[in-house]
Amino acid sequence: MGIFAHQFYFKQGLPKVADIKKAFHHITGLDVQFYSIVHINELMTDEKDLLYHIRESRGNVIHAPYFSCLNFNHVYLGKYMHPGDKAFYLEYGGRKSNKYFYHAMIKTMLEVGGATYTNHIHLENETDECIEQFLEPYRPHTPFWMRIRTWDEMSDFEKERFNQ
Amino acid sequence: MSENKLHKRLKAFLLEIIIRENEASAWEHFKTLDLDCADLNEVILSTSFKYEAWELLKKKNAAMDDFLHIVNNVDEDNITREAEEILLDRFSLDNKSLQDIVEANKSNRAAELLFHQSPDNQQLIAIMKYSDLKDRAAAELLKRSPNLDELRKIIEYSGFKEEAWQRFIQQNPNNEEIINIVHYTDLQDMAWEYLLARQPKKDELNEFVHDFAETGRKRNEAAKYILSQRPKVSELTDLIQNDLQTEEAWAKLEKKKLKEEDLEYIIWRLLRQGSNYKNEAAALCLKFNPTAGNLWDIIEYTDLKDEAAERLVQTARLTLYELEDLVVASAIPSVVKTLSKRIKFDRSQVDEQKLIREIAQKVAANPELLDVNSWHNGEKHSVGGWAITLNEAGKKVEKEYSSEIAACLLIPNYRHLIFADRETVLNELKEIVKFDQGNTWS
Structure with a gap:
């Protein structure tokens, strides 16, 4: 399997880690941990937004910030950002095929105000107005997003679907 | 660490902060250090302190390359124009440097100097393309037996279009070279007629259909030509996808x-x-x-x-996951029957109409009980979630398989409401209640 990447744009600026953790827990019933090179110097990072972590980790590829949950593969914050302070990639190296965590992180970002836009469009230096015309609407009631729900309430059949 | 090394590192750190964060206090501190032209060039190139840095650079004994660097890389007209004046006034510039200035600043003065320094053909083309000396450069180029590409540039940029075109066709250009004339010059109509007279292959015109040159030229004309030449399925499909002569293309495709x-x-x-x-x-x-x-x-x-x-x-022969996908997309009777059989679910025990009426009445009485984004959310449910909650057999299916399968088997005729937005769901459930109150349910 290859590397999956999903690009997000936050018009109001990137979310705080604490808000991401709260939204993730609401969606999945699970706790997500966030690891960043910034932890070396700071104990409390939850109130910093993701942009802070991305900036601090820039140039440290092996120390890219990442999210971790149970024994799922980590989901990384990509270093590419267009535009610089409002967008980032979530990346997932699918060595194992269980994509529940990755999709739950995507849903979380959408729930905390992010919008997604098509991967092949590069919008470096574009204005908000220009980017907004490419944003895809988030429709949480549609089948794809309805599948991402509380982990403990899902049957084995439903969990296994994420290995398909 | 020596003081010199420390000084260099301090400059590098401050420059990093200035470039990344446009931090004014870092710039104020940076200015107090012993700056060289390369430092200032970096600030001019990459920060909003470029005007102040430019004034500082002018006071230094900057070299020709420093000013050329600014002309070629800085995106600020006032600065590049001033750098150009300094370059032309103070330095003896070679042809390559003059060409760079012509291209970067569209400078007539640099073009004039270049023109008198025996420019090569590419430099003449730069003068044609970027300065007002177009015809002088074209006339000079025409004296030098220009090749097809150079003739195209003369057609594109100068007033010697007709003469260059005649010389162009005398050199027996191939169709690709003629197509470039269509794409990029004012002689598009003449070149197009010339191209058609040579009966090009259809696939040579593909780039007009796909608009690879992004000029939008001759797309419909190319489509008509392709349609007249026994088009293949792929060619007709491409015309339709590109919105070209769609009715005729579709009529032909339907007959294939x-x-x-x-x-x-x-x-x-x-x-x-x-x-x-x-x-x-x-x-x-x-x-x-x-x-x-x-x-x-x-x-x-x-x-x-x-x-x-x-x-x-x-x-x-579908897997259970495929059947689930199918019933989510289309809960038609045959799919519901096959899925029910596969998981041994007896649908005869379900009264779908009764179930949807019960859901409609509950939600109509208290719309807060509806959460279209979650199957189950405490006391709230989606339409599918409610169907499962109100049916014991459905709960078993959900527990063993999935909410999707359970909901679609319970209320297949209302599958569209299982994944609809809140407004749509509420409106339709209200209609069901209204219909129910009219006592027309069977």
């Missing part, structure tokens, strides 16, 4: 007998990449022998979900 590779191409271009004819294309594909993959694409991308689902459930 489609093979497997044709179906693949039509589905890829008109369904997956999108087209106004996607539903018509899906209907056409269904007349032939679409593969299971084709049918899944028809389900995903078109309104012909039920037709494709019917074909799929009749012809393919």
Whole structure:
């Protein structure tokens, strides 16, 4: 399997880690941990937004910030950002095929105000107005997003679907 | 660490902060250090302190390369114009440097100097393209037996179009070179007629259909030509996908007998990449022998979900996950029957109408009980979630398999409400209640 990447744009600026953790827990019933090179110097990072972590980790590829949950593969914050302070990639190296965590992180970002836009469009230096015309609407009631729900309430059949 | 090394590191750190964060206090501190021209060039190139840095640079004994660097790389007219004046006034510039200034600043003064320094053909083209000395450069180039590409540039940029065109066709250009004249010059009509007279192959005109040059020129003319030359399925599909002569192209496509590779191409271009004819294309594909993959694409991308689902459930041995996907997309009776049989669910125990009425009444009485984004959320449920909650057999199916399967087997005729937005759901449930109150339920 290859590397999956999903690009997000936050018009109001990137979310705080604490808000991401709260939204993730609401969606999945699970706790997500966030690891960043910034932890070396700071104990409390939850109130910093993701942009802070991305900036601090820039140039440290092996120390890219990442999210971790149970024994799922980590989901990384990509270093590419267009535009610089409002967008980032979530990346997932699918060595194992269980994509529940990755999709739950995507849903979380959408729930905390992010919008997604098509991967092949590069919008470096574009204005908000220009980017907004490419944003895809988030429709949480549609089948794809309805599948991402509380982990403990899902049957084995439903969990296994994420290995398909 | 030596003081010199420390000084260099301090400059590098401050420069990093200035470039990344446009931090004014870092710039104020930076200015107090012993700055060289390269430091200032970095600030001019990459920060909002460029004007102040430019004033500082002018006071230094900057070299020709420093000013050339600014002309070639800085995106600020006032600074580059001033740098150009300094360069032309103070330095003796070679042809390459003058060419760079002409290209970067569209400078007539640099062009004039270059013109008198025996420019090569590429430099003459730069003068034609970027300065007002177009015709002088073109006349000089015409004296030098220009090649086809250079003649095209003369046609494109100068007033010697007719003469250059005559010289162009005397050199027996190929069709690709003529197409470039169509794309990029004012002689597009003349060149197009010349091209057609040579009866080009259809695939040579593909780039007009796809508008690879992004000029939008001769697209309809190319489409008409392709249509007149016994077009293949892929060519007709490309015309439709590109919105060119669509009615005629579609009429011809409908008469074709489609093979497997044709179906693949039509589905890829008109369904997956999108087209106004996607539903018509899906209907056409269904007349032939679409593969299971084709049918899944028809389900995903078109309104012909039920037709494709019917074909799929009749012809393919589907996994339970596939059946789940199918019932989510199209809960037609044959799919519901097959799925029920596979998981041994007895649908006769379900009164679908009674169930939806019960849901409608609950939600109409208290709309807060509806959460269309979650199957179950405490006391709130989606329509599908409510169906499961109100039916014991449904709960068992959900526990063993999934909410999707349970909900779609319980209320297949209301599948559209299981995944609809809140407004749609509320409106339709209200209609059901209203209908119910009119005592017209059976």
